[in-house]
Amino acid sequence: MLKSIQSVQNEKVKEWKKLLQKKGRDTANQYIMEGFHLVEEASQNPALITTVIVREDVAVPEWVPSSMEIYQVSTEVANAISDTETNQGIFAICKKEDHEVPKQAKSFLLLDAIQDPGNLGTIIRTADAAGVDAVILGDGTVDPYNPKVIRSAQGSHFHIPFIKGNLFNWVQQLKETGVSVYGTALEGAEPFHIVEPRHPFALILGNEGNGVNPNLLELANQNLYVPIYGKSESLNVTIAGGILLYHFMNMAHS
Structure with a gap:
């Protein structure tokens, strides 16, 4: 189900904004990425994505699993959680991975x-x-x-x-x-x-x-x-x- 957020004062938005800083990412053990290419890459690892966020003028891409938590947000909110001057209007909140060096690494x-x-x-x-x-x-x-x-x-x-x-x-x-x-x-x-x-x-x-x-x-x-x-x-x-x-x-x- 598509949820809507219009205000930058929303608690969810405040949580997302914290992910722009290292302290916030470390505390939540999550990070934020933006842009169609990166979110599509992330969608191929659905276990790592907790949330997809799209700006109100951007259609939810077909490759986003319908079972995922999806938020539609205002332009103001999209700008608030973006790290770029001109964002593409799509974001993903992802869990940090616990990487391990492959045993056969050379x-x-x-x-x-x-x-x-x-x-x-x-x-x-x-x-x-x-x-x-x-x-x-x-x-x-x-x-x-x-x-x-x-x-x-x-x-x-x-x-x-x-x-x-x-x-x-x-x-x-x-x-x-x-x-x-x-x-x-x-x-x-x-x-x-x-x-x-x-x-x-x-x-x-x-x-x-x-x-x-x-x-x-x-x-x-x-x-x-x-x-x-x-x-x-x-x-x-x-x-x-x-x-x-x-x-x-x-x-x-x-």
Whole structure:
């Protein structure tokens, strides 16, 4: 049954608005996503969706299960719960997933304090596209359920497991199980294209300004960099990460 909400003072709306902030998401163990593509991706995992919300001038898509709790809201309410300047008028409230690293995982991406939401979302999407088995979010990394991360990942949240963890512990654990760990650095590193990656592998990407923690780099089996042939000082972490991941995954499939 379609329920209607017109006022931003409605208690439901107040609950939804809290999901725009990390504290609210942590308290409710839920998050909000918006846009037709993302909500359709979410609808393929119906156990994760608690609510679908549509603006009053937007038709409920056929792919939304009729058994789901659906709210029709005013433009004012839609704007209040949106994180974008011009929303598409459709939202979903989803439960956070308890991801686990697959037992047979052979490729890992470790993220050290990635702070920009757009970067994190793009990295998750790239890891998904490259076929990486798991993403480990280290301390200082932005909340993966931040609305900007959700939009940048474009549905990859539903395709690839990601978990929060201490990267020092993970590096030690991975090395003990025979996984080769590669850091990324501008100094004391080898150009990536002259290195033949060993498998299984883990790649560490670092903070946008400071790079990977030097103490983590010391634990890596080898540190790599992407050569700069033009005049730019450096590459964005998402671009460098994409180049390196595809290098590793291409070698794995060749």
